[in-house]
Amino acid sequence: MEPGFLLEDVALLQALRKGDETAFAQLIDHYQASLLRLAMTFVSSHAVAEEVVQETWIGVLEGIGRFEERSSLKTWIFRILTNRAKTRGMRERRHAPLSPLGNSTEDPETPAVDPSRFQTAGYWVDHWKSLPRYWDDETPERLFLSKEGLAQIEKAISALPPIQRQVITLRDMGGVTAVEVCNILSIGETHQRVLLHRARSHVRRALEKYLEEGDSQP
Amino acid sequence: MTHDHFKNRMIDYLAGQLTCKAVTEAITDYLEGNLGLMERIRFQMHLGCCRGCRRYLRQMRLTLRTVGTLPKDPIPPAVRDELLQRFRTWKARSQT
Numbered sequence: 001m002e003p004g005f006l007l008e009d010v011a012l013l014q015a016l017r018k019g020d021e022t023a024f025a026q027l028i029d030h031y032q033a034s035l036l037r038l039a040m041t042f043v044s045s046h047a048v049a050e051e052v053v054q055e056t057w058i059g060v061l062e063g064i065g066r067f068e069e070r071s072s073l074k075t076w077i078f079r080i081l082t083n084r085a086k087t088r089g090m091r092e093r094r095h096a097p098l099s100p101l102g103n104s105t106e107d108p109e110t111p112a113v114d115p116s117r118f119q120t121a122g123y124w125v126d127h128w129k130s131l132p133r134y135w136d137d138e139t140p141e142r143l144f145l146s147k148e149g150l151a152q153i154e155k156a157i158s159a160l161p162p163i164q165r166q167v168i169t170l171r172d173m174g175g176v177t178a179v180e181v182c183n184i185l186s187i188g189e190t191h192q193r194v195l196l197h198r199a200r201s202h203v204r205r206a207l208e209k210y211l212e213e214g215d216s217q218p
Numbered sequence: 219m220t221h222d223h224f225k226n227r228m229i230d231y232l233a234g235q236l237t238c239k240a241v242t243e244a245i246t247d248y249l250e251g252n253l254g255l256m257e258r259i260r261f262q263m264h265l266g267c268c269r270g271c272r273r274y275l276r277q278m279r280l281t282l283r284t285v286g287t288l289p290k291d292p293i294p295p296a297v298r299d300e301l302l303q304r305f306r307t308w309k310a311r312s313q314t
Contacts, residue, residue, distance in 0.1 A: 019309040021302060028301050033290035050297070057301055061308040112242040113274075126237035128270035135277050140284040153284060172285040178250065194221045197246035204281040 009073040016064055028057065031074075034174040035081050041165040042085035044092055052088055056081040071183065074176065078184045112201035133212060143207070156206030160199050167192060168199035236264040241271045245278055 015023035035056060039049035059080045067076060119129045143149035157165060166185055170176040176184065182192050224243030241264055247253050248261050265271050 019313060021305055021309075024305045025298075025302060028293065028298065032293045032297075036291075054297075054301070058304060061305065065312070111239075112245070113239070115239075118237075118239050126239040127268075128238045131270040132273040132277055134273050135280050137280075139280045140287055143284055144287075144289060150289070153288060157285070168285065172282055173288065175286075193246060193250060193252065196250075197221055197243075200246060200278065200281060200285075201242070203285060204278055207281055207284065208277065 009069075013064070013067070013069075013073060027060075027077075031077060034169070035077070037169050037173060038078065038081055038166060039085045041162045041169060042082075042089040048088060048092070049085075052081065052085045055084050059084065072180065075180045075183055078170065078174070078176065078180075082184055110198065110202070112197070113205070132208070135211070139211070143211075149210070152206065152210045153203070156203045159206075160202060163187075164195050164199040164202070167195040168203070171196055172200070236260055238264075238268060238271050238274075241265075241268075242274060245275065248275075249278070249282075 012023055012027065016027070032053065035053045036049055039052040039056075040046065043049050043052060056077065060077055063076075063080070067073075071079075117129055118126050143153060157168065160168065163185070167181060170181045170184060171178065178189065178192055178196075181187075182189055185192075187195070221243060224240050241261065244253065244257070244261060248258070253261060265275065
């Protein structure tokens, strides 16, 4: 099921193995931000996350000769990061048993939408009591305009349990496919979908709350 | 599990009415192309006559776009330089 080796990977890999620095620069420019985000979900500080990403790149260079092209280059790089970050995360937790990241499999069950938004009785039970607002096409851009909007999105994402954060970071920010995510995080397809569902629903809820706060128009 | 519960419930609704609540729980399966043909038809039929759920789907799509287009922090030049330096070292070592 793994989409496998991509055509554009072939050229990039050849260039890398030949020692083409622009190919490596291209790779780091493309993946650095996503790798750092993913690393942040495993370890407790930005500094440690940065170290993990550095180690990942070293791992990429060391392993590139042995890379067997059974997965895409992207999956392979993200797997290296995940393995290193997990090791670091575990080491951190041994020294700090009360770390807030302590339970990385924590996965609370919450409905996608606040139950009070639905009718509780009658023929239309479980249908909308108050309709969701219409969000126009410029909603993301408008959120990005203000520091506060950006901070709210980041807050919503970082409030997620680590495993949900990992899934949404890979899928929706890293552009990684569902199958690749399962492979990178070693989780099953159904579990991946449940985690993605919870993560996306949570972020939507947070954005809705922020967008409509102090605004009582129905 | 809430998610599975609603998914099952949604399947039950193939013979009846699909609720908005069930739509909000099945939305990821819908977007992921994970609904069977009948479930999908039922979902779309609900959307066709429910403005609230059309808006909800729209909000969800815009949420995904928001998350996906978050401005990325550029690599600090020092970090980038260090990585490129490591690449040169690696290259020198691997080509001798």
